Amino acid sequence: xxxxxxxxxxLSVQEGRISILNCDYTNSMxxxxxxxxKYPAEGPTFLISISSIKDKNEDGRFTVxxxxxxxxxxxxxxPSQPGDSAVYFCAASGEETSGSRLTFGEGTQLxxxx
Amino acid sequence: xxxxxxxxxxxxxxxxxxxxxxxxxxxGHNSLFWYRQxxxxxLELLIYFNNNVPIDDSGMPEDRFSAKMPNASFSTLKIxPSEPRDSAVYFCASGWRRFxxxxxxxxxxxWLTVV
Numbered sequence: 001x002x003x004x005x006x007x008x009x010x011l012s013v014q015e016g017r018i019s020i021l022n023c024d025y026t027n028s029m030x031x032x033x034x035x036x037x038k039y040p041a042e043g044p045t046f047l048i049s050i051s052s053i054k055d056k057n058e059d060g061r062f063t064v065x066x067x068x069x070x071x072x073x074x075x076x077x078x079p080s081q082p083g084d085s086a087v088y089f090c091a092a093s094g095e096e097t098s099g100s101r102l103t104f105g106e107g108t109q110l111x112x113x114x
Numbered sequence: 115x116x117x118x119x120x121x122x123x124x125x126x127x128x129x130x131x132x133x134x135x136x137x138x139x140x141x142g143h144n145s146l147f148w149y150r151q152x153x154x155x156x157l158e159l160l161i162y163f164n165n166n167v168p169i170d171d172s173g174m175p176e177d178r179f180s181a182k183m184p185n186a187s188f189s190t191l192k193i194x195p196s197e198p199r200d201s202a203v204y205f206c207a208s209g210w211r212r213f214x215x216x217x218x219x220x221x222x223x224x225w226l227t228v229v
Contacts, residue, residue, distance in 0.1 A: 034217060043118075043205055043220035044157070089157060101147070101170060102218060104157040 003027045004092050006105035014113055019077040021108050023090035026071065030092040034102065035064060035075045038087045047088075048075070080112045116140070118221035120206050126227045132194040135224045138187055139208030147207040147218060148181055148191050157205070163189065196228045 005024045013019045021035075031052040036044035050057040050064045050073070057064050063076045077084055087109050091102040119138040127133055139146050147162040161171040163183045171181070178197070183189040193200055203225050209218035 036220075041223075043207075043222045046217055046219060049217055101159055101162050103159075104149075106156040 002106075003030075004090060004103050004105040006088075006090060006108050008108050009106070010109040010111070012111045012113065013080050015082055016079045019075075019080045019084065019110055019112065021075040021077075021088050021090075021110065023073050023075075023105050024071060025073075025092050027092070027094065027103075028071070029094040030103075032093045033064070033066060033073050034091045034093075035062075036089045036091060036104075037084075038089065038107070044089055077110075080110075082112045082114050085110055085112050118206055118208050118219055120204075120221035120224050122224060123222060124225045124227075126229065127196055129197055129228055130195045131228075132192065133196045133200075133226060133228075135191040135204050135206075135226070137189045137191070137206030137221060139189070139206070140219060141187070143208035143210050143219075144186070145209045145218070146183060146189050147209075148189070149205040149207060149220075151203045151205060151223075160191070160204075193226075196226075198228045201227050 003026050034049040035047040037047050038044040048059050048062050048064050050066050052068060055066050061077055066073045087107045089107045090105045093102050118140055121136045144165050148160040149157050150160055151157050158173055160173045161181045162169055166183045166186055179193055181191045203223045205220050205223045207218040207220040
């Protein structure tokens with residue numbers, strides 16, 4: 001039962017353009033969502049998060065949007081840079097259902113071409 | 115600040131041998147997680163601890179896997195006996211459990227190959 005899904009295994013964009021990574025979830029009890037970035041041979045690093053009481057959170061070039069009714073979140077990177085090329089994981093948690101554990105999606109490989 | 119520290123970074127072992135992976139969480143964090151990453155299953159949670167107590171070990175694949183957290187600054191994940199299908203990257207992560215969400219921080223991972 002995959003409660004967090006990233007349907008696009010890969011995404012390729014041109015430098016300077018917008019990258020949009022998508023994530024869907026099924027568990028309505030999730031109330032906290034995160035994005036992690038992972039380079040090869042390294043551990044995932046925390047990027048940005050959003051609580052279910054918000055629908056948008058912005059940090060520099062990174063913005064996360066949450067649509068609770070559609071159970072969908074997205075990560076926008078503007079402008080995209082070659083150094084953003086990595087695997088991006090979305091994750092979700094809900095105090096009611098899972099305490100502090102995070103459930104991860106399968107990841108999306110982003111490639112930003114110079 | 116020191117992040118989550120894992121050892122060994124790389125381990126190659128023969129089938130049947132015991133493997134012990136170690137983790138030092140970030141000081142002050144009260145939650146610790148062991149994840150495994152494989153091509154087939156992505157990032158899967160094996161077990162997590164709150165205040166050194168195992169909370170959910172439903173992700174541990176079978177009895178060959180065990181994890182301990184004897185104190186707030188150290189945890190181990192043990193596989194005995196190891197099998198080739200255990201080959202994966204094992205990540206330890208730590209965080210501060212709070213009501214309104216939990217951000218966790220990962221170590222660099224332990225790359226295990228069982229031949």
